[in-house]
Amino acid sequence: MSLVNLHQVHKYYGDHHVLKGIDLDIKAGEVVSIIGRSGSGKSTLLRCINGLEQYQKGGITLDGKEVTTDDIQVRRLALSVGMIFQNFNLFPHMTVGENVMLAPTIVLKKSKAEAEATARAMLEKVGLAEKFDSFPEKLSGGQQQRVAIARALAMSPKVLLCDEITSALDPELVGEVLKVLEQLAKEGMTLILVTHEMNFARDVGSRVVFMHQGKVWEQGDSKTLLSNPQTDELKQFMGAVL
Amino acid sequence: MIEFSNYDILRNLLFATQWTILLSLAAFVGGTTVALALTAMRLTRNAIMRTLVRMYVELFQGTPLLMQMFLCFFGLSMLGYEISAWGAAILSLTFFTSAFLVEIWRGCIDTLPKGQWEASRCLGLSFLQTLRFIILPQAIRVATAPTVGFSVQVIKGTALASVIGFVELTKVGTMLNNATFEPFKVFTLVALIYFMLCYPLSLYSKHLEKKFNVSR
Amino acid sequence: MLYFSDLLQYSDVFFSGLMTTVELTVLTTFLGVALGTTCATLRQYGNLAGQRIVSVYVELIRNTPFIVQLFFIFFGLPAIGIMLSPWEASMIALTINLGAYSTEIIRAGLASISKGQVEAAKVLGLNFRQTLTRVIFIPAFEKIYPALTSQCIIVMLGSAVISQISVQDLTYAANLVQSRNFRAFESYLVTALLYLGLSILLRFAFNALGKRLFAYRSVQ
Numbered sequence: 001m002s003l004v005n006l007h008q009v010h011k012y013y014g015d016h017h018v019l020k021g022i023d024l025d026i027k028a029g030e031v032v033s034i035i036g037r038s039g040s041g042k043s044t045l046l047r048c049i050n051g052l053e054q055y056q057k058g059g060i061t062l063d064g065k066e067v068t069t070d071d072i073q074v075r076r077l078a079l080s081v082g083m084i085f086q087n088f089n090l091f092p093h094m095t096v097g098e099n100v101m102l103a104p105t106i107v108l109k110k111s112k113a114e115a116e117a118t119a120r121a122m123l124e125k126v127g128l129a130e131k132f133d134s135f136p137e138k139l140s141g142g143q144q145q146r147v148a149i150a151r152a153l154a155m156s157p158k159v160l161l162c163d164e165i166t167s168a169l170d171p172e173l174v175g176e177v178l179k180v181l182e183q184l185a186k187e188g189m190t191l192i193l194v195t196h197e198m199n200f201a202r203d204v205g206s207r208v209v210f211m212h213q214g215k216v217w218e219q220g221d222s223k224t225l226l227s228n229p230q231t232d233e234l235k236q237f238m239g240a241v242l
Numbered sequence: 243m244i245e246f247s248n249y250d251i252l253r254n255l256l257f258a259t260q261w262t263i264l265l266s267l268a269a270f271v272g273g274t275t276v277a278l279a280l281t282a283m284r285l286t287r288n289a290i291m292r293t294l295v296r297m298y299v300e301l302f303q304g305t306p307l308l309m310q311m312f313l314c315f316f317g318l319s320m321l322g323y324e325i326s327a328w329g330a331a332i333l334s335l336t337f338f339t340s341a342f343l344v345e346i347w348r349g350c351i352d353t354l355p356k357g358q359w360e361a362s363r364c365l366g367l368s369f370l371q372t373l374r375f376i377i378l379p380q381a382i383r384v385a386t387a388p389t390v391g392f393s394v395q396v397i398k399g400t401a402l403a404s405v406i407g408f409v410e411l412t413k414v415g416t417m418l419n420n421a422t423f424e425p426f427k428v429f430t431l432v433a434l435i436y437f438m439l440c441y442p443l444s445l446y447s448k449h450l451e452k453k454f455n456v457s458r
Numbered sequence: 459m460l461y462f463s464d465l466l467q468y469s470d471v472f473f474s475g476l477m478t479t480v481e482l483t484v485l486t487t488f489l490g491v492a493l494g495t496t497c498a499t500l501r502q503y504g505n506l507a508g509q510r511i512v513s514v515y516v517e518l519i520r521n522t523p524f525i526v527q528l529f530f531i532f533f534g535l536p537a538i539g540i541m542l543s544p545w546e547a548s549m550i551a552l553t554i555n556l557g558a559y560s561t562e563i564i565r566a567g568l569a570s571i572s573k574g575q576v577e578a579a580k581v582l583g584l585n586f587r588q589t590l591t592r593v594i595f596i597p598a599f600e601k602i603y604p605a606l607t608s609q610c611i612i613v614m615l616g617s618a619v620i621s622q623i624s625v626q627d628l629t630y631a632a633n634l635v636q637s638r639n640f641r642a643f644e645s646y647l648v649t650a651l652l653y654l655g656l657s658i659l660l661r662f663a664f665n666a667l668g669k670r671l672f673a674y675r676s677v678q
Contacts, residue, residue: 050364052364071368071369074366075363075366075368077366082364083361083364085357085360087355087357089355091358091361091375091380093379093380102365103365103367106371106375107367107371108366151365301654304654304658305615305650305651305654306617306618306653307615307616308618308619308621309629309649309650309653310650312646316636316643317642317643317646317647320641320642320643321643394520394521397523398521398522398523398524399523401524401526402523402525405525405622412525412526412529419529425530425533426530426535426538429526429529429533429534430530432526433518433526433530436523437518437521437522440520440521440522441517441521
């Protein structure tokens with residue numbers, strides 16, 4: 001049974017044809033890395049999956065339900081899809097704990113005590129239990145991103161979307177974030193990542209999707225595909241990245 | 243003719259200042275209330291609402307406050323709606339204040355990264371929840387300094403109410419001038435009183451701005 | 459009922475009022491921005507005394523109503539021997555008013571120019587005046603151009619007040635017409651729309667000028 005299904009998805013920005021008929025089927029527990037040059041449409045694809053961007057043709061279903069940008073629909077989606085952004089998007093006027101507790105209290109209507117317990121557990125999980133009362137600006141980029149992960153996890157999502165979540169980090173901080181992701185993958189969380197981290201894609205990911213010019217150019221098992229790319233475009237891309 | 247001593251002049255002016263302050267307060271309260279509603283309208287994704295707000299701003303920022311007062315005062319009464327100078331002044335100053343505040347606040351809200359909206363959306367917050375918990379608390383911090391700064395414009399704007407006959411500081415100034423024939427003294431005093439009302443607010447606004455920039 | 463046709467016979471009154479407002483606006487915009495540029499330069503690069511004087515001027519004007527400034531100049535100054543016609547008093551008051559506001563705005567533009575630009579000019583052997591006119595002014599104005607445009611429009615709209623010292627501007631025309639035909643609402647509404655047209659026109663003119671001044675932006 002597929003968790004996320006895209007069928008012939010087309011997306012335009014005005015005249016610009018960004019996604020040209022994407023077919024993709026992702027099962028629960030998969031760790032899918034979407035790779036490709038900038039402008040290949042990979043971030044747009046991710047943002048269509050949780051309704052942040054409107055697509056014009058085709059269909060996306062999540063757990064069997066259709067995805068639209070309709071406000072109510074997006075809110076329902078938020079219950080099953082978590083999203084982590086490149087630049088964290090933590091709420092600067094709230095403490096770390098408040099950031100994580102906010103959505104569970106006002107969206108899921110959990111009691112404060114329950115939400116706090118969840119928040120502490122999630123922060124523990126990303127290794128930041130002691131930062132509960134700190135403000136985001138006092139944290140390093142890597143720590144902020146881990147808080148963002150905890151914030152998404154607190155909503156117990158079925159799938160986590162990660163949009164280049166290590167790209168804004170200093171190189172020495174990338175590892176701590178990837179380690180958290182690896183842990184989540186081991187626990188069976190479904191992850192869809194847009195990423196430039198090839199090693200992570202190969203070692204942790206179960207599947208790699210290579211996007212080129214708005215299409216899924218090539219995809220397959222991560223180890224096989226990355227060690228033995230079929231198309232010239234992927235070979236070129238890997239040559240440029242490595 | 244009655245003789246006016248310096249004391250009489252000052253006493254009359256200070257008495258009139260109360261009306262200037264009262265009118266300013268009323269206009270500021272009215273203006274912020276309307277501006278809040280307009281800001282909420284503008285933030286919705288409804289294109290008609292946003293166009294309406296844009297037209298409102300264009301109309302009241304693009305025409306003289308004095309003309310708005312004339313329209314509210316002479317115009318409305320010609321159309322059969324009796325309105326006092328006090329009412330017309332409050333009404334037109336409310337239009338004026340809200341049209342500028344809604345623009346100022348929009349600027350403040352726009353400085354917040356788009357990611358704040360997106361993150362809220364991804365966490366399942368509704369539009370109103372996003373406004374209340376995420377956008378407003380941050381926007382208010384940014385908006386306080388320019389809003390206090392704009393209150394100076396409101397106080398100065400109330401001076402125009404003298405033209406439609408509302409008896410406040412400027413009106414009493416012209417009346418005293420006609421009675422004493424000492425325009426230099428009278429208008430210097432009037433200007434000084436306005437300055438003493440406005441300058442502290444200007445300073446406070448600057449102080450807030452500095453404080454905010456440091457804390458960022 | 460509204461009777462706009464009753465206004466038609468007064469179209470020449472409106473037109474001459476409009477022209478007076480346009481004339482004063484064009485003149486005071488140039489003079490005011492020139493004054494503002496001078497004061498801003500003094501404030502940013504001048505000696506302490508110059509900075510102080512400019513500060514006092516700016517704060518005094520910004521914290522008092524325009525109508526009081528106008529009355530002070532027109533009614534008050536004759537008491538110390540300075541006689542001015544309504545037109546002259548208005549022009550001076552508007553220039554001084556715009557000058558103060560534009561000083562604040564332009565100074566912010568000057569402050570935004572990095573030290574590196576000034577140093578680079580110095581190293582190349584430009585003197586202070588050349589550095590200002592050739593290196594600093596254009597990018598500084600570009601930064602604050604929208605704010606300056608808005609301020610000029612605000613001052614133009616504020617000029618409606620000069621009708622109170624019987625300058626025969628657009629507002630004066632509106633008052634005159636409504637006192638003759640008692641069509642206050644129509645008269646003021648038409649006048650308000652004329653002002654709206656003027657402010658749109660002024661913004662348009664500023665944009666056109668801006669395109670020329672900052673042409674280097676479009677040449678890439």
